[in-house]
Structure formats: structure tokens, C-alpha cells
Amino acid sequence: MKVSSTLTAQNQHVTIRSFTQEGISEEMLTQILEAARRSPTSSNMQAYSVIVVRNPDVKQELAVLAGNQKHVETCPVFLAFCADLHRLKTVCELHDAEMTNNLETFIISTIDASLVGMSVQTGAESMGLGAVMIGAMRNHPREVAALLGLPQHVYVSFGMCLGWPDRDKIPPQKPRLPADLVIHQEKYDMTIPKSKIEAHNTELAQHYANLGKNLDVAAWSGVIARNLSRPLRPDLQVTLEDMGFNISGVGERA
Numbered sequence: 001m002k003v004s005s006t007l008t009a010q011n012q013h014v015t016i017r018s019f020t021q022e023g024i025s026e027e028m029l030t031q032i033l034e035a036a037r038r039s040p041t042s043s044n045m046q047a048y049s050v051i052v053v054r055n056p057d058v059k060q061e062l063a064v065l066a067g068n069q070k071h072v073e074t075c076p077v078f079l080a081f082c083a084d085l086h087r088l089k090t091v092c093e094l095h096d097a098e099m100t101n102n103l104e105t106f107i108i109s110t111i112d113a114s115l116v117g118m119s120v121q122t123g124a125e126s127m128g129l130g131a132v133m134i135g136a137m138r139n140h141p142r143e144v145a146a147l148l149g150l151p152q153h154v155y156v157s158f159g160m161c162l163g164w165p166d167r168d169k170i171p172p173q174k175p176r177l178p179a180d181l182v183i184h185q186e187k188y189d190m191t192i193p194k195s196k197i198e199a200h201n202t203e204l205a206q207h208y209a210n211l212g213k214n215l216d217v218a219a220w221s222g223v224i225a226r227n228l229s230r231p232l233r234p235d236l237q238v239t240l241e242d243m244g245f246n247i248s249g250v251g252e253r254a
Helices: 005-011 026-036 056-065 070-074 086-094 103-126 141-148 194-210 221-228 236-242
Strands: 048-053 077-084 130-134 154-163
Touching: 005 103, 026 048, 026 103, 048 056, 048 103, 056 070, 056 077, 056 141, 070 154, 077 086, 077 103, 103 130, 103 154, 141 154, 141 236, 194 221
Parallel strands: none
Antiparallel strands: 048 077, 077 154, 130 154
16 A cells, blocks of 8 residues: 555644744745645635734734743744635625625635645644644634734634644644544444543543643543533624624624
8 A cells, every 4th residue: 555645644643832943934834835725615715814923922912812822922933724704705795796694604714714724734744844723712813803903704713833843842642532433434323332432531541641640530521521511712602793704694694
């Protein structure tokens, strides 16, 4: 069987939060972004934008907005992946049309941004760079938008720190759920054996113990249960609707 360098890079993925001071050349970053622009996009809408941030002051402010995540400040390049309906609204206006703005357009733009982001990370890792995605850009979406100069109908769905990994601080791979719990054949398998969840808890707890972290023995399910037993970013929908995304579907117009 032919060895795929892309699959090799994907199989070796770890989250990198510690970077060297070496920069990323414009040529390399352009290569990565150009390849990522070939990502799939719903009906060729290309409903996303990417903001490249190198300015140390802006990265510092973004780090604070992301809950004081230091790697947002210290990475050579920070990328903000935006769900973008602003450009589509402008295109509709060129043809005297009113853009439909509902849950579907919100999902389309968010997925488009996510597909491009994943392509960027895969491409970057294939070239030896390290990355970590930053979902905490959604902690304060309005403030992030103001800092990056985003218009209405655009929000940062997630960010990404890019840089050269500090080889002394590369973490071991974190265990994933068993494949047969997430890969289904032909139709959804409703059985979720408790034994497999417990086995994954044990494996993940050992992973953390090897890193000197003492966590609950229910290292996966316990954390998930705690996180999902409270509302996650409860004000997000209202905020995004104020920013121009008609998630509730009321009116269904821009």
C-alpha cells in the first residue's frame, strides 16, 4: 500500500501550544492558505474569510479575550477563521436581490470556515509546523470582531495559533475514543457499551498521570458530564444575532 505523507501527518497530530521564536515566512503561509482555499465549500459560496494576525499588540489583546491563553500571544502567526455572510450580502445587492439569512446560511458559513481551518492545520502540520485551534474566540465575539474590524454578518468561529513547535515541549498524543464508537457502518449503532467508555476513561487517566496530572478516574466521561451539565456560552446566540446572523430564523432576511 502506498504511504501517504498527508495521512502520516494526520496520524502524528498533537496540539502544540509552545513555539520557538522562529517566524513563518510569507511564502510558506501563502502556500498553506492557497492550498486551503481549495477546500470544499457549500454551493461554491465560499462563505468564510481568514484574518492573518502577526501584530504582537493585537495578539496580546486576543489572548486576553480568549481567557488569557498565552500561546495566542506568543505564536508567530494567529489565524482567525470567520463565518462570513457580508460578502454574500454584497453580491446579492449587485443583483438587486435580498440575501436570505437564516439558520441554514449560518450553518453554511460556519462549516465553510471550519473546512478551511482544518485544511490549514493539515497543510501546516505536513510542513512541520504546529498548531492549536482556539474555540475561545467565541467567548467575546463582539469584542473580537471590533478588534479585527469585522463588519456585520461576520464572526470568528475559531482561531488558530501557528508556529514551529518547541521540540522540548511537544506533548504525547492524547488517546481518542475507540473507533467503533465513532465510526458506524451503514447505519447508526445505538449501542454505547459502558465498558468501552470506562476503558477509555482508564486510558486517558493514565495519559494524564504520565504527565503528572491527577484527574478524576472518569477522565473523559466525568469531564464531559460536568461541562455539558451547564449552559455553554449561554449568550452566544443573542450576540451572534446582534452581529447579523439570523440563527432563530425570525424574518429569514438580512
